[in-house]
Amino acid sequence: MAETKATPRATGSETDAVSGRQHRLGLGSVALALWAQAESRRLAGEFDAAGVRALLLKGPDLQARLYGTPAAYQSGDVDILVPRAQASAARELLARGGWTFDRSNGVLWWVDAAAAYVRDGFCLDLHWGVHAARLPAWTLRSLERSLWRRAHLGPSGMLEPDAESLLVFLAVNVVGHNFGRPQWQENVTAAAELVEDWSRVWAIARTAKVEGAVRAALEGRPQNSETVVLDGPVGRAIWVGSWALRGHFLPRSARDRLREAMAMRRGGFASPRATAAWRSCTFAGLELRVAPGVFEPRRVTEEMLDLASDLASERRSPVVVDVGTGSGAVALAFAHRRPEARMHATDVSPRALRCARENIRRLRLSGIGLHLGSVLDPLPTNLRGRVDVVMSNLPYVPRREARDVDWGAPISTVEGSHLDGLGMMRELARQAQTVLRPGGWLVFQVADRQFDDWTGELRALGYEPTAAVQRRPGHAVVGAGRWVGAA
Numbered sequence: 001m002a003e004t005k006a007t008p009r010a011t012g013s014e015t016d017a018v019s020g021r022q023h024r025l026g027l028g029s030v031a032l033a034l035w036a037q038a039e040s041r042r043l044a045g046e047f048d049a050a051g052v053r054a055l056l057l058k059g060p061d062l063q064a065r066l067y068g069t070p071a072a073y074q075s076g077d078v079d080i081l082v083p084r085a086q087a088s089a090a091r092e093l094l095a096r097g098g099w100t101f102d103r104s105n106g107v108l109w110w111v112d113a114a115a116a117y118v119r120d121g122f123c124l125d126l127h128w129g130v131h132a133a134r135l136p137a138w139t140l141r142s143l144e145r146s147l148w149r150r151a152h153l154g155p156s157g158m159l160e161p162d163a164e165s166l167l168v169f170l171a172v173n174v175v176g177h178n179f180g181r182p183q184w185q186e187n188v189t190a191a192a193e194l195v196e197d198w199s200r201v202w203a204i205a206r207t208a209k210v211e212g213a214v215r216a217a218l219e220g221r222p223q224n225s226e227t228v229v230l231d232g233p234v235g236r237a238i239w240v241g242s243w244a245l246r247g248h249f250l251p252r253s254a255r256d257r258l259r260e261a262m263a264m265r266r267g268g269f270a271s272p273r274a275t276a277a278w279r280s281c282t283f284a285g286l287e288l289r290v291a292p293g294v295f296e297p298r299r300v301t302e303e304m305l306d307l308a309s310d311l312a313s314e315r316r317s318p319v320v321v322d323v324g325t326g327s328g329a330v331a332l333a334f335a336h337r338r339p340e341a342r343m344h345a346t347d348v349s350p351r352a353l354r355c356a357r358e359n360i361r362r363l364r365l366s367g368i369g370l371h372l373g374s375v376l377d378p379l380p381t382n383l384r385g386r387v388d389v390v391m392s393n394l395p396y397v398p399r400r401e402a403r404d405v406d407w408g409a410p411i412s413t414v415e416g417s418h419l420d421g422l423g424m425m426r427e428l429a430r431q432a433q434t435v436l437r438p439g440g441w442l443v444f445q446v447a448d449r450q451f452d453d454w455t456g457e458l459r460a461l462g463y464e465p466t467a468a469v470q471r472r473p474g475h476a477v478v479g480a481g482r483w484v485g486a487a
Helices: 012-023 027-049 060-067 084-096 137-149 163-176 182-192 198-208 211-219 232-245 252-268 301-311 329-337 350-363 423-435 448-460
Strands: 055-058 077-081 114-119 122-127 279-283 286-290 319-323 342-347 368-372 387-392 436-447 463-465 476-483
Touching: 027 060, 027 077, 027 084, 027 122, 055 060, 055 137, 060 182, 077 137, 084 114, 084 122, 137 163, 137 198, 163 182, 163 198, 163 211, 182 211, 198 211, 279 329, 286 329, 286 350, 301 329, 301 387, 301 436, 301 476, 319 329, 329 342, 329 350, 329 368, 342 350, 350 368, 387 423, 423 436, 423 448, 423 476, 436 448, 448 463, 448 476
Parallel strands: 077 122, 319 342, 319 387, 342 368, 387 436
Antiparallel strands: 055 077, 114 122, 279 286, 436 476, 463 476
């Protein structure tokens, strides 16, 4: 095949979507991007002062390079690559600088040659090798060398890869995650526009044995149901071996329980009470049982239930989704009030869903679908554009405040991402755009001091926010946004 410029799957609608997103940025999104940009540049100075070379793989400055704005996506983190010989020095520098080894790091972080760190709500993924999905870092040493070979100093004060090696790196990650992240696919399309030497792209891909993955990413299609990143029979053997090493031969439920147990053991609990036996509580008149490690619903969340019920009152058989259901309190209470509702609930924790399932059994309720996964990702695809109400009490407390309170549950159930704690809420609002029907509602709970900024962001995303149910300075408040469509 001739090594000419490939044709990425950059349709007009996709290009317009990226461009439109840039013009609809809310003040909160821009502020978050500028803060992350300032933090990454501060970090660049710390690394430079210590003599540690740093190559930027992800962050606001790379967004600016790809899209012309540092706020193309809402993100409060960066990924950087350091030389393998300086990995220990980099980790020691982070420890001295007040960075915390994040509890989200997997069991085999040393195989990936990567670890996540957090400081003041800012997240850093430190790499001393290049990996993709479950492939260990040693398999992509050639790509790693290419990233360094023509790196140049960027505006952040860190090195940045040339366009050709950056494209291969982005493509490998898209395919490694089996096209599960649309934003990464858009990054590939944007990076392809920067490439000047396509023969070099294919040379890098061929040497790294990822030529098939790059072609698949540019075409925007999986190679098969289980995409293999590395080319050839040896590449497939490595892929299968890595699959076995990471325990993928175990049932998904067993792997999820193991990961969750390890995350809790790493300090996810705010107090010893969280490890006690099952406890009882009352929510909206229902007697519930709450498992160890599952957040116990608060009284204020009943206001969210009431608001969601009122907003869905005109629908004969409303389709309702409770995100981050925990013990199932809100979903079960809604189903109890509206037995004809088609109720769905999601949670990232297998422990929480087992708790919700037990409460469904005890209360003899039916018609509630439970889905394991993050935010709205695990919902059936046939619900897209059909949901009447999405309601959620996702974690929103900023990190520095969450750790000062005894919540009686894992800190991960209350601590939000990004500096202001609203990272998960932003992801919820973005995903809800695809599942809500026109005129559908997003019902949420945040802190009173977050409410005005948050509703401003919702307005920029195409929602019409309501006033809060009841403003309580220093406490949680409940509100909603009606989905009217992007501007």
